[in-house]
Amino acid sequence: MTSTAAKSVLRVVNYSLQNASPRSSRIVPKFDTRANFFDQKVRLFSTSFKSCPFSQQNDQIDPRVSTASTPMSTSSGMSKSSAKMSMRSTSSKFRTRSTSPSFSHLSSSSFELKPSIQSTTNTMNINTDVTMTATTARCPLGFDRSIEKTFNENSPIRSDKFRLAKTRHLGTKEKVLSFDEIPAAKGFRIFGASWRLISMGGAAFLHKYCDSLHKELGPIYKEKLGPTECIFLADPNMIRQVYQNEGKYPKHLVPEAWLIFNEVKGIKRGLFFMDGPEWEKRRHALNKVFLNKSLVSDYSEAFNQVISDLINGWDQLIPRTKEISSIDNCVSNNDSLALSDGEQLGKFSNSNPTEKLDGNFGFVDQLEREMYKWSIESLATMVFGRRLGCLTASPTYSKSTGDQKEECVHEFVRCVKDLFVESTKMTVVPAKVVSKLNLPIWQRFMASAGRALELARGYVEEELVIKRGISSIKSKKSGVLMTLLKKYNIEQDELARIVTDLFLAAADTTSHATQWAFYLLSKHPEIQDKIYQEIKSAVGEDGYIKEEHLRLLPHVRGVIKESLRLYPIAPFLSRILPHDIVLGGYRIPAGTLLCTSLYTTGRDDRFFWDASGFHPERWIRNRSATSPREVINSHASIPFGIGVRGCVGRKVAELQMQLLIARAVQQFHIEPGKEENIEIKLRMITTPDEKINLKLRRRKADE
Numbered sequence: 001m002t003s004t005a006a007k008s009v010l011r012v013v014n015y016s017l018q019n020a021s022p023r024s025s026r027i028v029p030k031f032d033t034r035a036n037f038f039d040q041k042v043r044l045f046s047t048s049f050k051s052c053p054f055s056q057q058n059d060q061i062d063p064r065v066s067t068a069s070t071p072m073s074t075s076s077g078m079s080k081s082s083a084k085m086s087m088r089s090t091s092s093k094f095r096t097r098s099t100s101p102s103f104s105h106l107s108s109s110s111f112e113l114k115p116s117i118q119s120t121t122n123t124m125n126i127n128t129d130v131t132m133t134a135t136t137a138r139c140p141l142g143f144d145r146s147i148e149k150t151f152n153e154n155s156p157i158r159s160d161k162f163r164l165a166k167t168r169h170l171g172t173k174e175k176v177l178s179f180d181e182i183p184a185a186k187g188f189r190i191f192g193a194s195w196r197l198i199s200m201g202g203a204a205f206l207h208k209y210c211d212s213l214h215k216e217l218g219p220i221y222k223e224k225l226g227p228t229e230c231i232f233l234a235d236p237n238m239i240r241q242v243y244q245n246e247g248k249y250p251k252h253l254v255p256e257a258w259l260i261f262n263e264v265k266g267i268k269r270g271l272f273f274m275d276g277p278e279w280e281k282r283r284h285a286l287n288k289v290f291l292n293k294s295l296v297s298d299y300s301e302a303f304n305q306v307i308s309d310l311i312n313g314w315d316q317l318i319p320r321t322k323e324i325s326s327i328d329n330c331v332s333n334n335d336s337l338a339l340s341d342g343e344q345l346g347k348f349s350n351s352n353p354t355e356k357l358d359g360n361f362g363f364v365d366q367l368e369r370e371m372y373k374w375s376i377e378s379l380a381t382m383v384f385g386r387r388l389g390c391l392t393a394s395p396t397y398s399k400s401t402g403d404q405k406e407e408c409v410h411e412f413v414r415c416v417k418d419l420f421v422e423s424t425k426m427t428v429v430p431a432k433v434v435s436k437l438n439l440p441i442w443q444r445f446m447a448s449a450g451r452a453l454e455l456a457r458g459y460v461e462e463e464l465v466i467k468r469g470i471s472s473i474k475s476k477k478s479g480v481l482m483t484l485l486k487k488y489n490i491e492q493d494e495l496a497r498i499v500t501d502l503f504l505a506a507a508d509t510t511s512h513a514t515q516w517a518f519y520l521l522s523k524h525p526e527i528q529d530k531i532y533q534e535i536k537s538a539v540g541e542d543g544y545i546k547e548e549h550l551r552l553l554p555h556v557r558g559v560i561k562e563s564l565r566l567y568p569i570a571p572f573l574s575r576i577l578p579h580d581i582v583l584g585g586y587r588i589p590a591g592t593l594l595c596t597s598l599y600t601t602g603r604d605d606r607f608f609w610d611a612s613g614f615h616p617e618r619w620i621r622n623r624s625a626t627s628p629r630e631v632i633n634s635h636a637s638i639p640f641g642i643g644v645r646g647c648v649g650r651k652v653a654e655l656q657m658q659l660l661i662a663r664a665v666q667q668f669h670i671e672p673g674k675e676e677n678i679e680i681k682l683r684m685i686t687t688p689d690e691k692i693n694l695k696l697r698r699r700k701a702d703e
Helices: 003-018 022-027 195-199 202-217 236-244 256-265 276-290 293-298 300-317 321-333 339-344 367-383 399-425 431-437 440-467 480-486 492-522 525-539 547-552 554-566 598-602 650-667
Strands: 116-119 124-127 220-225 228-233 361-364 572-576 581-583 586-588 593-597 668-672 680-683 685-688 694-698
Touching: 195 202, 202 220, 202 228, 202 399, 202 572, 202 593, 202 598, 202 680, 228 236, 236 581, 236 593, 256 399, 256 431, 256 440, 276 480, 276 492, 293 300, 293 650, 300 361, 300 367, 300 650, 300 694, 367 399, 367 480, 367 492, 367 650, 399 440, 399 492, 399 680, 431 440, 440 480, 440 492, 480 492, 492 554, 492 650, 492 668, 492 685, 492 694, 525 547, 525 554, 525 650, 525 668, 547 554, 547 650, 554 650, 572 598, 593 598, 650 668
Parallel strands: 228 593
Antiparallel strands: 116 124, 220 228, 361 694, 572 593, 581 586, 668 694, 680 685
């Protein structure tokens, strides 16, 4: 290429400067040089190419562009006539939707021209990078080396909220912004709490508050919650970076209120409160038990027995044909039933006690309570190797003793609920201040936390007494408690702390995750039908579903993944990194609290097709052609966390949930108790803002 081509380069630059549009100037980076071929640095702003005068066919220059108007001149020591330009065309490295040879279809495109020039006696090599920030197209002069599409010109996203995508600058480094430059939530604050958050309903609606800020400030922003400054992330790539840099001993946030409680009571707690080598040692032992697939599978039949009791109890809520007839007569002959009589019909209808029944259906109007009992009973069968009697009288105890045990479970459930409710309130108000003032919120927290730990520890210590042979009570399986005690040499007192906290965590999380799954299933009978067809193919209509059959029920696994995407039990996962990290172009110092906004990422259409819809098929690998598109980025939904500090009970919870959902769908048509949608209300975890009720019908008619 001759010096004419070199002049063409200069005229492109000149033409761009003349037609520069200042409207988007602040999103275009600097243009830099290495040699003195150019007299000065040039900033190149957004340029309109609606009437580009350059032809791709013959490299001719429109005479309207004057060479005299260029602000740049060649070096005095270089001959123009002998100058040669060596240019590399790398158009094959990128893809474009347009095959037009001109820029006439663009409006307000931006170019970044960065010549890197090496001067010799008679030659000149110019390597150019061009970055265009708008709809991409082929440049007629071949300046398409690194064209990147960043966002469409019609996008509603404001350009000043997002920086340009990374580009490689020869001789320069990408600028990393400081921590202080991270977008921050602004507004009036009361005792450290945002007035905007308070106006939205307080800490119970923190997920919606953070979601609104992400939409306003972008995928990364900082916010001060109580005494703690936190960085919120709603980008899967940033989330992946965080977990890749969590270190050997990952640290997470422990609520300040819980730490103060431990200090006041003078007690040590379980795995959740451990860090460093102590945590690693105990976590390794628990992994050998709770993340051991074969060992967990050994307890699948025990889980199934608990489910059988739950399903049988639900089946009894549905009246038989004769019962329906007698109730109809009772209702028609006694229009003014007393409330006490109406309560007798409550198990058949939870709306009007005198409502006439229209078929074989019954209501589960205490689903949360049922799920708690099922969750605790299932975990006990694995940990203790025996039943507690939450759902039916345990063979270990008499009926009266079993009733007392069930009442203790209900008290434990109430305490756990209150514990998390009060903890949530203290995420926006400093717990240290609340505790020193001994406010009612602190008194309720101390009472509920103390009683919940007392009840849970009582179960554990009772089991340890039994296992030592002091009691004559025997069971077929010893449970993993004794495995941890003997095989891994964990002291009895420490083991009691670990298992106690395990019950506190598992009872709340597994029960609510399953609640949300049933809620979504009740609103989507077509998904139930797909599951039922899979069940019939696997075991037949009346077959007994076992753990080995679950691999044949992909829709069951899809339901669990999809419900946890829409209703992540932990809407925020936290990490505190041991070293500095750059996220989204900002330098974040070590020790900063980072929170992943899973509620936001899980409902983002950029990461999931029809993100607000319920599509379990998206998680099925060998799905049909008509199924929803695949998951775009799996790091947008990580309900159990990832890495070495992910949920230790994941395999146990997934097995329990899959068995229960499959067997419930096999037995019943599940319908919502009420048609209105139920929203999220946080109490550290994702819970419904009102009771979830289910309406059940038998799949098989009465014989």
